[in-house]
Amino acid sequence: MDFALVIQTALNGLANGALYAVIAAGFVLVYRATSVVNFAIAEFMLIGAYLTYTMSLFFPLLLAILLALPLAFLFGVLVERGFVRPLLGRNVVAVIMATIGLASTLDGTALILWGPDQKAMGAADVAQLPKEVPNLAFSLGGVFLSSKAVWSLLLALPLALLLVGGLKYSRYGVLLRAVSESETAALAMGINAPRVVAIAWGISAVMATVGGAFLAGAAGGGGPGHHLVLLGLIVFPVAILGGFDSVPGAVVAGLLIGLIEAFSQLYLESLLPGITQAIPFLIVLLVLLFRPYGLLGQHRIERV
Amino acid sequence: MAEINVENLKVVYRGVILALQGVSLRAGAGEAIALLGPNGAGKSTLVRALSGLLPQYDGRVLDGKIVVNGQEANHLPALKVAELGLTAILEGRPIFRYLTVLENLRAAAHKLTPQRQKEITDEIFTRFPRLYERRFEQGGYLSGGEQQMLLLGMALLTEPRILVVDEPSLGLSPKLTEEVMRVLNELRRDKGLTLVLVEQNARAAFAIVERVYVMEQGRVVFEGTAQEAQADADVMEFYLGGAVAGGFAEAKRYRRRKRWV
Structure with a gap:
């Protein structure tokens, strides 16, 4: 067994998993705050990635990502205020259908605004600006890690962990957990519950933007396009494996699924072509059958 | 000082269910009043109306006036009512069950400076040592009495001038009920609070309030001092099971027959 290859595969898996983790953590945050399953999470990634792309036409890419974040936050808050809040308290199926409708609407809007073709991330039209974030790719002892993987590990993972820590220890985290129990x-x-909930949607959009921008190739490899919507579906198996209502669970599950995908790609893909894409969803089936609370899902408190 | 005035209040749920049919009551500054009445009398609806929480239950004020601390509050949202100094402890002991005791207190103290939060939290732990012992445990695992104490602690952290408490004795043993009432009375005295106590346990309420309102079917059917209420044969029959001949079954029949309105 080539240990360098195993380590390289593990690090690449963790890097992709960190992106899954950051998006799923935001998705679960919204579910915790409002009990709404946001079926438009992939479109949040898409919009976030396109916002980053648009900013990158005028600013260096790293700055473009940073500038896209407040816009994404505003976008999340507006979606909550204009679309989700009026639906709260309605029938669950109605809310689900509404978020699916929101997904289609956002999809169409992105198509109108940015067109159907995949964009090249980076300031392509402005010669003076860097087209990519600084290249952090490195090779050590036979282990090669791409710039995208290093950036994912450096940005997405700390961001996901920051959310976990913030939810547990910060004043806002305590308020959000309180509101999620009973508004x-x-x-x-x-407690200003509407504001707490709106912020949760804003944070979720920010997390989706970070994940979307990097999955779309902010650190190399492709650019934003509608393929992101398919990539975004990974959020659901990650969230279910994590426990659906657990942000730490989503982070652990994201990393785990990233690792499984990477090793499946290495060892199984040649034997069973296409298995890597199916594995996360097979995991969902097993989790729902044998451990419905997922890895870290909240167990109901029952006094006896 | 704080006071509450309610005049001819009518509340409707879902546009069709008239839960309050013209309720008027008053609580002067620093005064304690009790709202008594059977299930369905409209007591909890009145609590929701006072605290601005009716929209959460698909209800709204149809007519009448609520004045809290000199300001008209008929249609104020809950947050604005809270800013007027009114804190409501709703029925069913609504603590945050998955938060620890400390986190519950921290959530309630969201507007305070860390220094002020610490001062009041220390005071709460002095008043309720049991809460200190269980401070790292989730609220859902506390006993009923401890949860009630936690709610009172949380209410203190909002620094209220008016405290509205809905059925604090519900599900508690007589001894615990007595303890909760003693604490409520102490808090009222020490903090100069105006207290609106909603209870079915009339005996417990009489011990700490000055005036009593009895509600039935969305109306106030008796108003008087605690002494007057205790001297009133109807109130005593209805709430303290007075001398009705024929045992329990006869008493129940008597109560069904004897309606206030």
């Missing part, structure tokens, strides 16, 4: 009880204690 009415929170309001009775003077």
Whole structure:
């Protein structure tokens, strides 16, 4: 066994997994805050990636990503205020159908605004600006790691962990967990529940933007396009494996699925072509059958 | 000082269910009043109306006036009502069950400076040592009495001037009920709070309030001091199971027959 290859595969898997983790953590955050399953999460990635692309036409790419984040936050808040809040308290199926409708609407909007073709990420029209973020690719002892993988590990993973820590220890995290249990009880204690929920949607959009921008190739390899919508589907198996209502669970599951995908690509793909894309969804089936709470899902408190 | 005035309040749920049919009551600054009444009398609806939470239950004020601390609050949202200094402890002990005791307190203290939060939290732990012992445990695992204490602690952290408490004795043993009432009375005295106590346990309520309102079917059917309520044969029959001949079954029949409205 080539240990350098195994380590390289593991690091690449973790790098991709970090992107899954960051997107899924934002997705779960919204579910925790509002009990809404955001079927438009892939479109959040898409919009985030296109916002990054648009910014990159005017600014260096690293700065473009940073500038896209507040816009993405605003986008998330607007979606919550204009679309989700009026639906809260309605029938669950109605809300699900509405978020599926939102996904189609956002898809169409992206198509109108940015066109159907895949864009090249980076300031292609402005010769003076760097087209990519600084190249951090390195090779050490036979282990090669691409710039995209290093950037993913450097940005997405800390961001996901920051969200986990913030949710557990920060004042906003405590308020969000309180609101997620009972908005009415929170309001009775003077907690501004609507604002807490809107911020959760904003954060989710920011996380999706980071994941979307890097999956779309902000650090090399391709650019934003509608293929992101298919990539975004990975959020669902990650969230289910993590426990669906657990942000730490989503992070662990994201990394795990990234690793499994990478090793499947290395060892199984040649034997069973296409298996790598199917594996996350096979995992979902097994999880739902044998461990419905997922890895770290919240167990109901029952006093006896 | 704080006070509540409710005049001819009518509340409707889902546009069709008239839950309050013209309720008027008043709580002067620093005064404690009790709202008594059977299930379905409209007590909890009144609590929701006072605290601005009716929209959460698909309800709205149809007519009448609510004045909290001198400001009209008929259609104010819950957050604005809270800013007027009114904190409501809703029925069913609505703590945050998955948050620890400390996190529950921290959530309620969201507007305070860290220094002020620490001062009040220390005071809460002094008043309720049991909460200190269980401070790292999730609220859902506390006993009913401990959860009620936690709610009172959380309410203190909002620094209220008016405290509205809905059925604090629900599901508690007589001894615990007595303890909760004692604490409520202490808090009211020490903080100069105006207290609106919603109860079915009339005996417990009489011990700490000055005035009593009895509600039935969305109306106030009795108003008087605690002494007057205790001297009123109807109130005593209805709430304390007075001398109705024929045992429990006869008493129930008597109560069904004897309606206030």
